[in-house]
Amino acid sequence: MSQSLELFPIGNCAASALIDDQGRYVWACAPRVDGDPFFSALLRGGDLETEDAQGLWAVEVVDRAKTHQEYLRNTPILRTEITDTSGARLEIIDFCPRYRQFGRTYRPLAFVRLIRPLEGAPRIRIKLRPTVDYGAAPAGTTTGSNHVRYVGGETTLRLTTDGAVSHVIDERTFRLEETITLFLGPDEGFDADLTSTTRRMLRETTDYWRHWVRTLSVPLEWQAAVIRSAITLKLCAHEDTGAIVAALTTSIPEHAVEPGETARNWDYRFCWLRDAYYVVQALNRLGAADMLENYLTYLRNLVGQVGESGHVQPVYGVGLEPVLTERIEPHLAGYRGMGPVRVGNQAHEHMQYDVFGQIVLSTVQAFFDERLIRPATVEDFRALEPVGDRAFELHDKPDASLWEFRGREAVHTYSSVMCWAACDRLGNAAQKLGLTKRAEHWNGRAAQIRATIEREAWNEKLGRYASTFGGDQLDASLLQLVDVRFCPPTDPRMLATMQAVEEGLRRGAFMLRYALPDDFGEPKTAFNFCTFWLIEALHLSGRTEEARAMFEEMLTRRTRAGLLSEDITFDGKELWGNYPQTYSLVGLINCATLLSRPWSSVR
Numbered sequence: 001m002s003q004s005l006e007l008f009p010i011g012n013c014a015a016s017a018l019i020d021d022q023g024r025y026v027w028a029c030a031p032r033v034d035g036d037p038f039f040s041a042l043l044r045g046g047d048l049e050t051e052d053a054q055g056l057w058a059v060e061v062v063d064r065a066k067t068h069q070e071y072l073r074n075t076p077i078l079r080t081e082i083t084d085t086s087g088a089r090l091e092i093i094d095f096c097p098r099y100r101q102f103g104r105t106y107r108p109l110a111f112v113r114l115i116r117p118l119e120g121a122p123r124i125r126i127k128l129r130p131t132v133d134y135g136a137a138p139a140g141t142t143t144g145s146n147h148v149r150y151v152g153g154e155t156t157l158r159l160t161t162d163g164a165v166s167h168v169i170d171e172r173t174f175r176l177e178e179t180i181t182l183f184l185g186p187d188e189g190f191d192a193d194l195t196s197t198t199r200r201m202l203r204e205t206t207d208y209w210r211h212w213v214r215t216l217s218v219p220l221e222w223q224a225a226v227i228r229s230a231i232t233l234k235l236c237a238h239e240d241t242g243a244i245v246a247a248l249t250t251s252i253p254e255h256a257v258e259p260g261e262t263a264r265n266w267d268y269r270f271c272w273l274r275d276a277y278y279v280v281q282a283l284n285r286l287g288a289a290d291m292l293e294n295y296l297t298y299l300r301n302l303v304g305q306v307g308e309s310g311h312v313q314p315v316y317g318v319g320l321e322p323v324l325t326e327r328i329e330p331h332l333a334g335y336r337g338m339g340p341v342r343v344g345n346q347a348h349e350h351m352q353y354d355v356f357g358q359i360v361l362s363t364v365q366a367f368f369d370e371r372l373i374r375p376a377t378v379e380d381f382r383a384l385e386p387v388g389d390r391a392f393e394l395h396d397k398p399d400a401s402l403w404e405f406r407g408r409e410a411v412h413t414y415s416s417v418m419c420w421a422a423c424d425r426l427g428n429a430a431q432k433l434g435l436t437k438r439a440e441h442w443n444g445r446a447a448q449i450r451a452t453i454e455r456e457a458w459n460e461k462l463g464r465y466a467s468t469f470g471g472d473q474l475d476a477s478l479l480q481l482v483d484v485r486f487c488p489p490t491d492p493r494m495l496a497t498m499q500a501v502e503e504g505l506r507r508g509a510f511m512l513r514y515a516l517p518d519d520f521g522e523p524k525t526a527f528n529f530c531t532f533w534l535i536e537a538l539h540l541s542g543r544t545e546e547a548r549a550m551f552e553e554m555l556t557r558r559t560r561a562g563l564l565s566e567d568i569t570f571d572g573k574e575l576w577g578n579y580p581q582t583y584s585l586v587g588l589i590n591c592a593t594l595l596s597r598p599w600s601s602v603r
Contacts, residue, residue: 126167137152
């Protein structure tokens with residue numbers, strides 16, 4: 001059976017896993033989202049139905065006839081119902097515990113599976129086959145009367161069960177006559193009644209997520225899509241530090257790879273400041289202040305780490321690690337065998353100057369938002385000023401751009417505009433704090449950068465902005481000049497630029513990032529986030545009906561989990577790229593919020 005991105009994420013902001021459309025765990029990393037894949041089947045290549053398949057956790061039903069999957073409403077708790085050819089049925093409930101306990105949030109590195117017969121007595125076999133060292137070998141095991149320990153990797157996990165341990169160890173086929181509980185978690189004894197405790201965990205985890213969803217200010221239309229996107233964005237947070245990762249996977253290629261072709265395979269399990277900015281921006285629109293506050297903690301620690309130098313990388317580890325050395329893991333063949341599988345990301349070495357804007361834009365709300373437990377202070381403003389200094393210093397210097405070109409540099413308009421935004425918003429923050437002189441200073445610097453952009457990025461001959469200073473090329477980031485308030489949407493210059501971007505980069509219902517060949521040749525898929533950017537721009541320029549039609553089209557391209565990856569084929573038939581992609585889910589939320597009819601229309 002060919003692998004696909006029909007995957008359902010579960011998680012608790014510490015642990016996460018991807019479960020496929022047959023109810024198998026095919027991806028989960030430990031001890032963190034960027035760690036060794038305990039379940040690595042997603043990137044092993046080959047057929048998961050074969051007897052020697054590794055890196056998965058399957059509940060195989062003899063004579064399986066059909067499978068139905070859905071999340072419990074407003075949660076990341078997955079219910080899989082399987083029916084065999086005789087009509088016998090079972091359900092599997094998969095979740096990671098998360099709830100308040102002892103005055104803090106309980107979110108262990110743990111996965112719970114509840115397997116319950118619904119009708120008859122299905123015959124099942126449990127295969128729990130974790131791997132270590134990026135698929136190099138199966139995990140070793142030691143056993144006890146009610147548990148199995150999986151050893152040899154970065155983390156030892158222990159399976160505790162109220163079923164027969166030998167059924168799991170020997171992968172024996174047996175009749176499911178009563179509910180079986182499987183708790184895969186820390187390597188410590190489970191000092192409580194397993195059955196009643198995991199049922200309580202399920203109730204309290206369900207309550208947690210449903211209460212969290214109740215705090216969201218969702219639009220009237222497309223509520224289910226927005227809620228699912230918001231929950232999944234929260235799953236992409238590493239709550240211990242506040243980091244937000246770009247995706248839960250590594251090395252899902254951006255398009256189908258032909259023999260001999262170099263794949264666009266990247267590790268996205270890190271915190272890009274750009275991606276995280278867009279995530280908190282989208283969740284702010286829904287009122288999710290908890291995500292903003294936790295990410296601000298990450299940023300304050302990062303700014304403190306940067307110090308007076310003001311040098312900021314585009315990406316850091318979830319534990320604020322600055323070095324993310326990129327390597328290839330030889331023991332994993334890759335998604336559908338389309339390797340290589342990369343771990344780490346060379347982008348930590350890049351110069352990408354838009355990041356200065358993303359730091360300030362993410363932080364500036366804290367100077368104005370009265371909801372926050374810890375509003376930003378004068379000291380926080382002082383700590384941000386070196387970031388603004390670097391933005392001003394580098395706004396007209398070449399960089400690798402937000403698209404992270406590995407083989408060329410230029411002065412990119414988007415990077416320069418984000419440097420302008422850094423200075424502009426520092427001016428706003430200074431004004432709010434009553435620092436009149438500093439407000440004048442930063443507003444003056446913003447004005448200087450604006451003048452440079454107007455002079456260098458505007459192509460008089462073509463009558464539009466270009467993606468680079470003095471250039472004539474296009475990229476989709478030019479659409480963001482509206483979002484950051486550099487240009488109003490009805491400005492004739494912006495309308496001309498938007499028309500050019502649409503004509504040059506639109507492919508049917510979808511958008512490219514750019515059309516020129518890059519380090520790996522011509523783009524072969526569209527970039528979902530850019531399609532959402534176009535939808536926003538269409539709406540803001542008065543073409544709302546077109547925008548709604550494009551948005552509805554994008555909703556049909558989601559997986560059965562209601563999610564999107566990074567890329568899509570030009571015909572819209574298949575998703576590619578790392579999954580679930582925060583960029584894409586941000587775009588969905590932003591467009592739904594902009595396009596929805598107001599709540600007042602139903603009152």
